[in-house]
Amino acid sequence: MGRLQNIIFLLIVGLAPAAHAGWGLSLATGGFQGAESAGAIRDWNGRHALEFGLGRYSYDGNNEAQVNFGYRYTPFTLHYKGAGWSPLGMGVTAVYALNQSEYFTKSPSKYPGQGYYEQTGIRLGLEASTQVMGWNDRIRLLYKVVFMDTGITTLINNDGKHIENFFSSGLALQFFF
DSSP states (O other): HHHHHHHHHHHHHHHHHTEEEEEEEEEEEEEESOEEEEEEEEETTTTTTEEEEEEEEEETEEEEEEEEEEEOOOOOOOEETTTTEEEEEEEEEEESSSSTTTTTTOOOOSSSSSSOOOOOOOEEEEEEEEEEEEETTTTTEEEEEEEEEEEHHHHHHSTTTGGGGGEEOOOOOOOOE
């Protein structure tokens, strides 16, 4: 429980009011954020964004919950008549499974034995994204591809076999106030 308390503390500090910041809501699917997820976004100057949300995923027919956290840097945005496009965003993401006993502990192929992956509910990933904006940047559609840390293990230990299982693309619809 100590890890979760630290994460919540960092989120409160990071999402605290700041100059030139915008608040938003996000509805997303995929990108290791869960089959569905909803969350809050804090955006600074259109370049830096923190996102916090709750997601749902299915495991062996059961619905499980996860906490999602991410930071995204967008170096530039092209604007034209109230619309915009950010061709490239880069970021990091963290996923915390509330059911730690079953999350990311099984894999699609045979491995040496139990405990092959460390038994933790926290997973980290790298993200690349692009987004289009409308209504003066208040509505955004974001597409991202996430590569999870478990993919590095697959690259090293299995010569890249099944690496496609450690990439996930996602779509998010974001509304800013």
